[in-house]
Amino acid sequence: MKKYLNNIITSLICFLFVILLNFALPRMLPGNPIAYLSGFAEEEMTSVQIEYYRNALHLDDSLPEQFIHYLRSLTDGTLGYSFKKKANVSDLIGEKVIVTLQITLPAVILSTFLGLVWGMASGYRKDSSFDKTSTTGLIILNAAPSFLLALVLVILFGFHWKILPYKGLSSSSMVPGKPGFVTDRILHLLLPVMTLVLAMLPSRYLLMRSSVRAATNERYILYAKQRGLSDRKIKYHYILRNIAQPFISMVGMSVSMCIGGSLVIENIFSINGMGKLLSDAVYTLDYPLMQGILFVTTGICVLSIIFTDITCILADPRVRYMERGQEA
């Protein structure tokens, strides 16, 4: 338990460090902080605009006061203001994160489920032709970059067979509430989700497979087999509980990706989500927006790490027994 408490404390310290960095960086960089905090080049601003931003950003206040203003913007939920997009950062993120979650969430769930079942089956039947074929295929897939996967799927399903849409989240004639909207949305999500699944699956599969392979050499598996337990029971009741830790950690790390989105996938499928928002912020030097996105993704990442650690304790019997032993 102490180890996990340490992890949680380290994560929280990292998060606080990110908050401090977010506040300090624009003020520490060479040049006028107005440019960094407003997102506009200093030479493009009139003296009136400079004065306006100086007041709006409280730059005449002392540093501690500025920090309090910054913390207030985090706690009141606005996360600052994007002067370039003329909107609260939280509103911008909120609008885009819903779009992104429609792709990333199903992809994470699906790739996790497939990686788990497939990796378990291959690892359990180690060195069988099923294992060798699956592993070779997925190692090759692992080497393919996601943009290539996306383009291949677009060419095959979108242009060659013309069976799936390859652009946007819905057809132009579709609006929420209209009959067929849900089906249309699912059809539009298929290719981007499939791309992400194919991109994420190999790492999950390979981790699962190697863990299961190692576990099958353990004596408790031999005893289970000797007792005549079914393969299904051995795999999912004995092996899975013992090897869940690294797998859960890996899935936990995907949560931040769910929020941060995938720039490549969003670009190829013309989906206006978090990945695009971040790339816009970078290209237009919209620092408040970049800071807001960094804050949110870091926050979610820290929460997911804490949640993952707790899940590991609950899932792994050894950890629980160790805890009980330590307490006794």
Next chain:
Amino acid sequence: MKKNLYSTLFLILCLLACTAIVNAADIPQITIGTTATIEQAVIGEYNYEMLASGATHIPLVRQDTKGVFYPQVAEWNTTDGITWTYTILDGMKWQDGTDVTAEDILFTLEYEDANGSANLVSQTAEDGKVTAAKYAGYELSEDGRSISLTLAAANVRELGNMNSFRLLPKHLWEGKETLTEDELRFGYGPYAFEDFNKDAGTISFVPNEYYPEPVHADRLVYQLFDNPDTMYMALESGDIDMVWIYSTGVAADYQDVLGASENVQLISVDASNAPAVLAFNNAKGPFSDENIRLAVTYALDYETFRDYVGSQFANIPNGGFVPAATIGYKETEKLGQDTEKAEAYLAAAGYTRNDAGQFVNEAGEALSFTLTYRADRGNQLSCAEIIKTQLDAFGISVELEGLDPDSYNAKTSNKFSENNITMEAALYGYTSAGMGMGNGLATIYVDGRHAVQGGAQVYDEDFQRILGEMSAAATLEEYVAAAGEMQDFYAAHRTVIGLYWDCLTYGAAARFENIEIDNAFGLNNAMNWLSITEK
């Protein structure tokens, strides 16, 4: 008798029905792919304005690819290049049926002034800098259809400013503090806004029933793509009917593939921009010596730039610098490699070739210079490498300096360097709009006195004299004569050179014909929707 009457009536009805069918749009929908990023479909958002210029907010006049102007919303008249009278064309109406009037022109100018432009009133910035009003005065006609605008100074090329001038609705906007999205996109063009579906990434338009001429497509749909690969594949597969990116044609990388497709037609027009320019610092450094400028321009092999950097339609520029689509273009010497001439000019500059093949001066110093370019621009990187390879082989040492946009601007423009341009030679891309600004012929980039550009740092008296003549021209003939002189100056002094000229290439589905291209807006123009037909 009664039977005959019924027959006659029946025939008349049939004829009327047939006429209606003939007049109806014969293309159900035209889908245009674009990589423009649009967050809000309202006037005021730049990318939407460019898009709407072909549908709801068509410019006052249009210019074809030969440079000829035509009335689109208003016809014009001037006798001296100072006072320009614009008269609204018959039948022009807003999408609610209200007449478009000359007062809308005036309202637009005043509205822009209220938002920082200097049309009818001068603007004074906080730092005291004054931007003088463009117009000295105006006069509205009694019938409200004409307005005479008097420029502060003569400009025979004034129509070049009017081919992007879009009207705002006085009857709807006047006196309102805030405007709704519908009011902000309320137009008068051949189409009216229908819908912006953000999830689908489409903006659609339907015919404006009050537009005086019938359009040939029942619906225009602009499909927003983030990824050009997907967009060009969609064109090739027939999912979209044409691609449009403001002021840009089909990228050279895609032209071969699209050209080979039987579903696609590529339409190539002469461009009035200069995609790759080698500009010398004429005031400081080695290139203040004209002989060295001439030597470098004769040492380069322009076929390499054309073949390896330009598209399949690229060609070798003239010494006169501006491409043939420019108003006032004059034929001058074509650039070409002549190493003997280059050596002769270097000898005149005091450089001879040493045993290592390097050109050195009397003090034994090798001739070298730094070439600055934008590292994020692929064609500049390619051109820089070619220049270095060729000149190094010739005996002039070149050091390449690839910079990010901010650092590049700080070395290459008067505004961002605070009038301290430090580049020795730099690669630029001059846009068509930039080439036409001021007195045209890319003079804003050459003139060292220009407040913003002036990269080539030319302060030559002859140059200033010709510039004065261009500015003072009261007729097009006078302007063309001065423009010819300017091109002769460029050719003789080689202050800047083009490395290749290119064409703008547009892509559309092969099933269409009678496609009209606009000089400013390419395929996205009202005339196209009035003329386009299916084969």
